[in-house]
Amino acid sequence: MLAHSLASPLVSSDVRTSDDTTKKDFCQDDVLVMCTTNTELTQKFTPKKLTSEMLAQSYTRIGYQNKALRVADCGTFLEFAHEIQVDGVIAEKGKLHNANFCKDRLCSMCSWRRSYKIFAQVSQIMEQIGSDYKFLFLTLTVPNCAPESLSETISRLMLSWNRLIDYKRFKKAIKGFFRALEVTRNFSNGSYHPHFHCVLAVSKSYGKHSDYINHDEWLEMWRKAYQDSSITQVDIRVAKGKNKEAENAVQELSSAVAEIAKYAVKSSDYIIDSDEALTDKIVQELNEALFKRRLTSYGGCFKEAFEKLKLDDAEEGDLVHINETLNPALAWLIVRYGWSCGAYQMTDSFIKYPDGKGDSE
DNA sequence: ACGGTCAGTCGTGTTCCGTC
DNA sequence: GACGGAACACGACTGACCGT
Numbered sequence: 001m002l003a004h005s006l007a008s009p010l011v012s013s014d015v016r017t018s019d020d021t022t023k024k025d026f027c028q029d030d031v032l033v034m035c036t037t038n039t040e041l042t043q044k045f046t047p048k049k050l051t052s053e054m055l056a057q058s059y060t061r062i063g064y065q066n067k068a069l070r071v072a073d074c075g076t077f078l079e080f081a082h083e084i085q086v087d088g089v090i091a092e093k094g095k096l097h098n099a100n101f102c103k104d105r106l107c108s109m110c111s112w113r114r115s116y117k118i119f120a121q122v123s124q125i126m127e128q129i130g131s132d133y134k135f136l137f138l139t140l141t142v143p144n145c146a147p148e149s150l151s152e153t154i155s156r157l158m159l160s161w162n163r164l165i166d167y168k169r170f171k172k173a174i175k176g177f178f179r180a181l182e183v184t185r186n187f188s189n190g191s192y193h194p195h196f197h198c199v200l201a202v203s204k205s206y207g208k209h210s211d212y213i214n215h216d217e218w219l220e221m222w223r224k225a226y227q228d229s230s231i232t233q234v235d236i237r238v239a240k241g242k243n244k245e246a247e248n249a250v251q252e253l254s255s256a257v258a259e260i261a262k263y264a265v266k267s268s269d270y271i272i273d274s275d276e277a278l279t280d281k282i283v284q285e286l287n288e289a290l291f292k293r294r295l296t297s298y299g300g301c302f303k304e305a306f307e308k309l310k311l312d313d314a315e316e317g318d319l320v321h322i323n324e325t326l327n328p329a330l331a332w333l334i335v336r337y338g339w340s341c342g343a344y345q346m347t348d349s350f351i352k353y354p355d356g357k358g359d360s361e
Numbered sequence: 362a363c364g365g366t367c368a369g370t371c372g373t374g375t376t377c378c379g380t381c
Numbered sequence: 382g383a384c385g386g387a388a389c390a391c392g393a394c395t396g397a398c399c400g401t
Contacts, residue, residue, distance in 0.1 A: 158391090158392075162392080162393080162394095163365085163366080166365075166366080167364090167365080291375090293391085293392095294373095294374085294391075294392060294393095297392080297393085299393085
């Protein structure tokens with residue numbers, strides 16, 4: 001049932017949008033007016049969907065038919081939930097409530113949702129354990145590699161990481177970690193730059209005791225683990241918010257956490273608008289190199305907190321409800337969008353009543 | 362004795378295929 | 382099309398072995 005024919009005591013006669021315009025009847029046009037203010041769709045979802053369509057076309061050209069179909073179908077259906085307050089006011093900003101995501105590694109829509117999810121999870125964990133530990137940001141890099149040796153280089157990175165976390169000094173100083181693999185591409189020579197971004201948890205007294213590992217020692221340990229003395233860079237820094245006086249240090253770290261949680265591979269690195277052949281080549285290289293890789297992992301106290309918080313896997317888990325679900329005690333206006341001709345079009349809307357009152361379409 | 366390395370084991374993820 | 386099982390591959394973890 002469409003919204004205009006509803007007879008709900010919550011919305012039937014005095015529904016207002018949040019700009020305080022009183023409506024006597026709740027009709028399809030009202031939904032349109034309200035939802036056109038939702039710039040999230042046009043500015044965030046639409047560009048990602050357009051990019052994932054280009055990825056699907058590339059998969060088709062390469063011959064990955066199943067992947068092409070999955071990615072092409074990704075995000076073709078979105079449902080946003082707008083809270084309806086007791087006084088009838090409808091929240092202008094909707095929450096993503098339902099969608100069909102393909103969960104492909106290179107799909108820009110799913111990568112974007114995944115990065116949100118990892119950001120939310122890492123932030124949650126840091127908040128949970130933040131009173132017991134302080135945090136370090138570590139970036140481990142290796143020399144750029146040729147496309148044909150990307151897979152081998154990533155394998156070596158993984159092996160070297162295992163070696164590193166096995167070192168006694170690491171085990172003594174680092175109480176837990178979050179590790180994310182990122183691969184960037186150098187456009188001038190086509191080489192790849194795989195590297196790890198890590199958040200490390202250390203004791204509050206880290207730096208005052210012998211377990212402290214300085215920059216040169218980190219570099220030495222990483223050279224040793226990767227078995228390459230030509231490595232010149234390791235970036236290690238204490239995680240500090242911009243406002244050092246802030247009470248909630250974890251919130252202050254959000255921009256740095258967002259950087260770490262960002263996409264494993266940026267879509268602009270493999271979707272080349274003007275060059276289909278190059279796009280196909282890079283998509284194929286990245287697919288082969290990232291096949292079956294665990295792109296993120298948790299260890300020590302991060303892993304314990306991950307399990308305690310009952311968080312789900314960022315790769316395979318729910319990409320819709322990132323850090324909140326709809327409050328079942330409230331009424332929600334559900335607005336459904338479908339992907340058609342390069343844009344999202346509203347296809348339907350209905351009220352989801354508080355639990356026990358039944359939905360109406 | 363201590364620390365580092367590596368092989369083995371276990372758990373988990375991915376894909377394929379058969380069944381309903 | 383959805384679901385479940387089998388096979389395989391990978392990552393995490395552990396313990397034995399080896400060098401200092």
